[in-house]
Amino acid sequence: MLLEGKRVLVTGVLNTSSIAFAVARLAQEHGAEVVLTSFGRAMGLTRRAARRLPTEPGILELDVSNADDLASLAARLDGPLDGVLHAIGFAPESCLGGNFLGAPWEDVSVALQVSAYSLKALTEATLPCLEGRAGSIVGLDFDARQAWPVYDWMGVAKAALESTARYLARDLGPRGIRVNLVCAGPIRTIAARSVPGFEHFEEAWAGRAPLGWDIHDAEPVARACVALLSDLFPATTGEMLHVDGGFHAVGA
Numbered sequence: 123m124l125l126e127g128k129r130v131l132v133t134g135v136l137n138t139s140s141i142a143f144a145v146a147r148l149a150q151e152h153g154a155e156v157v158l159t160s161f162g163r164a165m166g167l168t169r170r171a172a173r174r175l176p177t178e179p180g181i182l183e184l185d186v187s188n189a190d191d192l193a194s195l196a197a198r199l200d201g202p203l204d205g206v207l208h209a210i211g212f213a214p215e216s217c218l219g220g221n222f223l224g225a226p227w228e229d230v231s232v233a234l235q236v237s238a239y240s241l242k243a244l245t246e247a248t249l250p251c252l253e254g255r256a257g258s259i260v261g262l263d264f265d266a267r268q269a270w271p272v273y274d275w276m277g278v279a280k281a282a283l284e285s286t287a288r289y290l291a292r293d294l295g296p297r298g299i300r301v302n303l304v305c306a307g308p309i310r311t312i313a314a315r316s317v318p319g320f321e322h323f324e325e326a327w328a329g330r331a332p333l334g335w336d337i338h339d340a341e342p343v344a345r346a347c348v349a350l351l352s353d354l355f356p357a358t359t360g361e362m363l364h365v366d367g368g369f370h371a372v373g374a
Contacts, residue, residue: 124352126153129202131248133159133184134209134262136167136312138174141262142209144344150176152348157199159184161191186210186240196250203251205351208244208261211237211313217275219318225275233275238282245290245301256298260350261287262343263303263362265370271322284362291360300359302350306343307335307366331367 130149134142135158146156156179160168165181172178182198184191213233216225241261252259264273266280284303291301308323327335346365349355364370 123153124348124354125149125205128153128204128351129155129157130205130207130351131157131159131199131203132207132209133186133244134207135160135171136164137171139309139311139338139340140171140209141306141309141311141340141343141347142207143171143175144340145207145209145347146179147175148341148344148348149351150179152352154205154351155179157182161185161188186243187235192243192247195247199248199251201251202255203248203257204255205258205260206244206248206252207347207351208241208259210240210244211262211276211279213237213274213276213279219272220274222274230275230278233279234282237276237279238286241283241286242290245294249299252299253297256353256356257300258351259290259294259299259301260347261301261303262347263287263305264308265305265362265364265366272318272320276317287362288360295359300350300355302355302359302361302363304343304346304350305362305364305366305370306340307331307369308337309340309343310337311340327367327369330372331369332372333367335367335369 132142132146149156158179158181160181161183214229216229217233264280266277270277287301287303307327324337343365
């Protein structure tokens with residue numbers, strides 16, 4: 123029971139195929155009390171998914187671009203927190219699909235705020251609950267050290283997420299809080315299906331991942347997240363842990 127007695131906040135649960143759902147389920151199986159977040163029209167989807175977990179968790183309203191939601195989050199959590207899963211990302215349609223040069227700043231700024239700055243915003247909002255708990259913040263990433271087909275400004279946002287995680291790790295380490303990212307291979311989620319040309323990723327992984335890769339199985343990614351949320355890695359922070367079947371390690 124890696125998370126026995128721990129309380130974990132999980133963002134990004136939209137349905138049972140979400141990586142965040144797999145993390146929430148596995149966290150509960152390892153003894154954690156889980157709290158979910160959602161907002162707006164997605165709230166209904168999150169509620170339906172929550173009923174499929176071993177124990178139906180509470181759900182808090184949280185739009186990471188809403189200052190009031192962030193400012194009140196710690197009070198609404200109403201108690202200590204041991205871990206946070208950041209599984210948040212969004213880019214307007216113009217920012218994806220091969221139109222990198224044509225995407226306007228108004229759309230790019232949304233992608234950067236929701237997909238990268240939100241890690242800092244969520245961390246700051248939960249910090250009062252994490253203080254003194256040797257807490258762990260884990261974010262979901264898609265390795266942005268290279269340019270990908272059709273990923274465009276979301277790739278830039280992920281690169282910003284990676285840098286944000288490193289600076290948070292620097293600043294929060296002295297307070298006993300770890301910040302790490304899990305770089306997942308492509309999983310067939312709602313978010314992935316919104317990326318035009320997502321099949322390019324599926325084809326690449328099928329042919330090149332040394333360990334193979336199942337685009338329908340989020341369990342390996344969830345296991346890595348739970349391990350990082352646990353006490354198994356007390357001296358690891360600022361890390362990008364790849365769970366991609368080894369794809370990142372091989373060339374063309």
